[in-house]
Amino acid sequence: MKNLQLQKVLFYGLLFLMTAIYIGPFLFSLSISFNAEQDVFSWPIKLLPEKWTLGNYASVWRDLPFGQWLFNSFFITLIQTITNVFFAALAGFAFARLDFPGKNILFSILLASLMIPGVILLVPKFIILYEFHLINTYAGLIFPGLVSVVNIFLMKQFFETIPKDLEEAALIDGCSYFRIFWQIFLPVSKPALAAVAIYTFQGSWNEFLWPVIVTTTREMFTLPVGMAFLKNEFSVQWPLLMAGTILISLPTLAIFLLFQRYFVQGVAAAGLKE
């Protein structure tokens, strides 16, 4: 009995500790974002600002092309999320349900491409887009992330758990394969589609490396790139940076909270059969 209680205390203690480690920096950023600049470096560290101000948030909107960056980020993320969901589902369906020559080899090649570190591909990708005159354009920002192998893999795994009888019943009912995909498989795959959408949204919204490479002018920046430029060579505008960061994290936070149910289901459903 006593042992059990001790176990519980330890368990919850550990949980609180982990939560603090993850949420602490976020709360500190939140606090700094409401702080006037001169207080940031005061010693000892003040966890809460002495004087609360919304000035940093106002300044983000007023002094930076925040609106433009917000549009860029939203536009790119939206397109990439839609195309990822659509193409990953389509390819996943083909790999899971259709028989075509070279299917296994093609899938192996796709999987093998996961083993190549993304950094290695940066230069070739840049050169290709340069040749197509797509540097510093929306197309250049969007094209490399239209669909990802991980998402195809996730959708394939999910579609494979759908009983074959369902597909055959639809065939006998008179469906073509595209209709089976569209009217039967997609509606029953909401958890997996939501997981792909959330992963993609998060990844695309927070993407830093590719936009920083492919954009050359301030107005083409996405939010993470724009924020990074608040760090100058000699100084960092911490309160401004934190205010911007908090604003950037709001959409992903909202999406996660809204679709958390699907997200968990999607991750769980990837390996489970009904």
Added chain:
Amino acid sequence: MANVTLNGVKKIYNKDVVAIKGADITINDQEFVVLVGPSGCGKSTLLRMIAGLEEISDGDLHIDDQRVNDISPKDRDIAMVFQNYALYPHMTVFENMAFGLKLRKYPKAEIKQRVEHAASILGLGEYLERRPKEMSGGQRQRVAIGRALVRQPKVFLFDEPLSNLDAKLRVQMRIEIKRLHQQLKATMIYVTNYQFEAMTIGDKIVLLKDGVLQQVDSPMNLFNNPANKFVAGFIGSPSMNFLDGTIEQNGELEFVAGPVRFGIPNNTALREKLSPFVGRSVVFGFRPEYLYDQDKASCKPGGIGLQIKIDVTEPIGSEAFNYFHFEGFDSDPFCFRSDSAYAYQSGEQVRVGIDADRLRFFDGETELRIA
């Protein structure tokens, strides 16, 4: 409604695995045919070939007079009920049943009328707006049948539709499907693992083993006149007893299996059939139902009598299954079905009789029936 004809239909996987080794079956209009056999015998494959879900490797499949080998499932005018219902989980019962008709562009009013009619036949009227997950197994299977019903297809195919239901529901649904057949007078092809289901539901049974048709016949003919030892053993529960032995001519024609020995009854037909097997191995088969206690029942003249010792009895209420060995003979236990009015004791000696026309003999090598 339609005839279905299979001529030398074969299924070969990966060029060398033969799943169906040439099936010739004629299914007449309005007939209820059951494909039955042990797991892996190819019965589902055969059904799926008729449905168009599996390609036919060789031979011809005709529905009415049309060769349908290369016609897609949707154009064969068939409907199929699957083992695990295969209902579209995101659609209501109405939408599930209407889906096939919608795809075939039927007018809305007709779809509604057909679905409601099918629902009333199947007692689903009040569930039309529910989704499959809100229904029990039996109700789901009814929806699956309803989905087939509304299409009014030429042929209904059932792929082990009752396997997922509990025993009580299975009996209920079995009766319902049989009633439906009588009502619709449709051609139906039904696959099952259970010989009991096949016997009770079918007009005609196709019994398969390892992709080979063993016998195509009426249930009673399968039971009483099995073509070979496998059919005899598969049909009937408990199954037929088999005793390996030889036919010998010691003055009179005798069956000998170790200490078990009896003279072949003085029945001309039986003797004529068995005399070519003198000195050869044969299998003697007798059904538990056709054994009777000679002390309690009067027997027909010309039967045989055997002395047995009861090992175990299993009373099941209306009757009892008594398991026994022949003294001094090592083999699987044999079964003798008796009326539950008299309870046999373990170790009890009983003299059982079998009428001459109930004796079955199979060729020891080919396992084909001799008599």
